[in-house]
Amino acid sequence: GNSVTQMEGPVTLSEEAFLTINCTYTATGYPSLFWYVQYPGEGLQLLLKATKADDKGSNKGFEATYRKETTSFHLEKGSVQVSDSAVYFCALSGNTGGFKTIFGAGTRLFVKA
Amino acid sequence: DVKVTQSSRYLVKRTGEKVFLECVQDMDHENMFWYRQDPGLGLRLIYFSYDVKMKEKGDIPEGYSVSREKKERFSLILESASTNQTSMYLCASSPRKTLLYNEQFFGPGTRLTVL
Numbered sequence: 132g133n134s135v136t137q138m139e140g141p142v143t144l145s146e147e148a149f150l151t152i153n154c155t156y157t158a159t160g161y162p163s164l165f166w167y168v169q170y171p172g173e174g175l176q177l178l179l180k181a182t183k184a185d186d187k188g189s190n191k192g193f194e195a196t197y198r199k200e201t202t203s204f205h206l207e208k209g210s211v212q213v214s215d216s217a218v219y220f221c222a223l224s225g226n227t228g229g230f231k232t233i234f235g236a237g238t239r240l241f242v243k244a
Numbered sequence: 245d246v247k248v249t250q251s252s253r254y255l256v257k258r259t260g261e262k263v264f265l266e267c268v269q270d271m272d273h274e275n276m277f278w279y280r281q282d283p284g285l286g287l288r289l290i291y292f293s294y295d296v297k298m299k300e301k302g303d304i305p306e307g308y309s310v311s312r313e314k315k316e317r318f319s320l321i322l323e324s325a326s327t328n329q330t331s332m333y334l335c336a337s338s339p340r341k342t343l344l345y346n347e348q349f350f351g352p353g354t355r356l357t358v359l
Contacts, residue, residue, distance in 0.1 A: 163346060167350075173353070174248070174334055175287075175350040177348075224348075231302075234287040
C-alpha cells in the first residue's frame with residue numbers, strides 16, 4: 132500500500148542555518164505530494180504541494196521537488212528563522228488512495244536564536 | 245477565509261463516559277475526516293465521510309463512531325471512553341474536485357484526556 136517515510140526528529144538548528152527534512156514515499160502511479168506544517172497549539176496547514184514529477188512546490192522560502200526516480204519529496208529552506216519552529220508532515224494523496232491522505236510521522240524542528 | 249472549527253480545544257472525561265467531538269466547516273466541502281495524532285505515530289485516520297449520511301472506516305475505527313447529518317458538520321463519538329483514547333483529535337475537510345490537489349483543511353484540534 133501507499134506509505135510515507137520522513138526523517139525522525141527533533142531537528143535543532145541555529146537561526147539562518149540551511150534546513151533539509153527528508154521524505155520518501157511508496158505508491159503506485161502518480162500521487163500528489165504535500166508538506167504540511169503544525170505550529171504549536173494549532174492544527175495542520177498546507178505549506179506546499181506538487182502534483183507531478185519534477186514539479187517544485189514553494190512557499191514562505193520553503194521548497195520541495197517531486198522526484199519520481201528517487202520517490203522523494205525533500206523539504207528545504209535556505210535560512211531558517213525562530214518562527215519556523217514547528218512540526219512538519221510529508222503526505223501523499225490521490226492515486227489509488229482515493230480522497231484519503233497518507234501522512235508521515237512528522238519531524239519536529241527547533242530553531243535557536 | 246477557510247475555516248474548520250472544533251467544539252473544544254481541551255476536554256477531560258472519565259473512563260466509560262460517552263464523548264462527542266464536533267467539527268464544523270464553512271467551505272461547503274464534501275469530504276470530512278477525523279484523525280488522531282500521537283507522538284511518533286503521526287496522524288492516523290479514524291473515519292471519513294464523502295457526503296451527508298455516508299461514512300467510511302479509516303485505519304483505526306475501533307472504539308469510535310461518527311455521524312454526518314449535515315454537510316458542514318461531522319461528529320466523532322467515543323461510545324465508552326477509555327484511557328488509551330487519550331490523544332489529540334484533528335478534524336479536516338477537503339473539496340471533492342479531482343483526486344489531484346486534494347489539499348485538506350484542518351481544525352485546531354481537541355486534546356482529549358480520559359482519566
